[in-house]
Amino acid sequence: MSALRRFVGAAPPVAAPVEKCEMCGADVSPEHGHVADVEHRSIMCACRPCYLLFTRDDSGKYRAVPDRYVPVSITLAEWQGLGIPVSTVFFLRSDSGLAAFYPSPAGATECLLDLDAWAALAAAHPTVASARPEVEAILVRASDQAVECYLVPIDACYQLVGTVRMYWKGFDGGQEATDRISEFFADVRSRAGA
Ligand SMILES: [Zn+2]
Ligand SMILES: [Zn+2]
Known part of the structure; x- marks a missing residue:
């Protein structure tokens, strides 16, 4: 299930369960980054190495979500x-x-x-x-x-x-x-x- 659907359909968990990278399956920390799947308008949890694969591309299907506010x-x-x-x-x-x-x-x-x-x-x-x-x-x-x-x-x-x-x-x-x-x-x- 995509994280977008989780965001849209459910309350954020009070104590976050251990999350997995949705690209490679590795465990991720609570402060992990996200990668957008542009085709499906969804967001995936990503470990650091997977996140870094998609930081430079503004045209691909997968794009790392920057963390600036x-x-x-x-x-x-x-x-x-x-x-x-x-x-x-x-x-x-x-x-x-x-x-x-x-x-x-x-x-x-x-x-x-x-x-x-x-x-x-x-x-x-x-x-x-x-x-x-x-x-x-x-x-x-x-x-x-x-x-x-x-x-x-x-x-x-x-x-x-x-x-x-x-x-x-x-x-x-x-x-x-x-x-x-x-x-x-x-x-x-x-x-x-x-
Ligand atoms: Zn990963
Ligand atoms: Zn996440």
């Missing part, structure tokens, strides 16, 4: 210019184009994106333009008063999608979903040094 200081006006109807969204460039997704109880759901507004945002913020296709995403969380934005590894987005699927209840998500999403963003913020 970078804050991006976009303005509220820039965010509003994108015309995104939800408050939490991630943008992913794939080999077939750019798409915006938001986490919903049904999983990652695509929403429409104004490509001109996006191009202006990417021109103003080199970090946004630097996200590597298929393996890095631009993650935004906004309210009417504030916006936070980060470049994150794609596995972080899948983790968020899994959290929303698991805990969202009713119309507004409920307290537990709200708390878990806040925890997720606190973790992203600290990894990004923001």
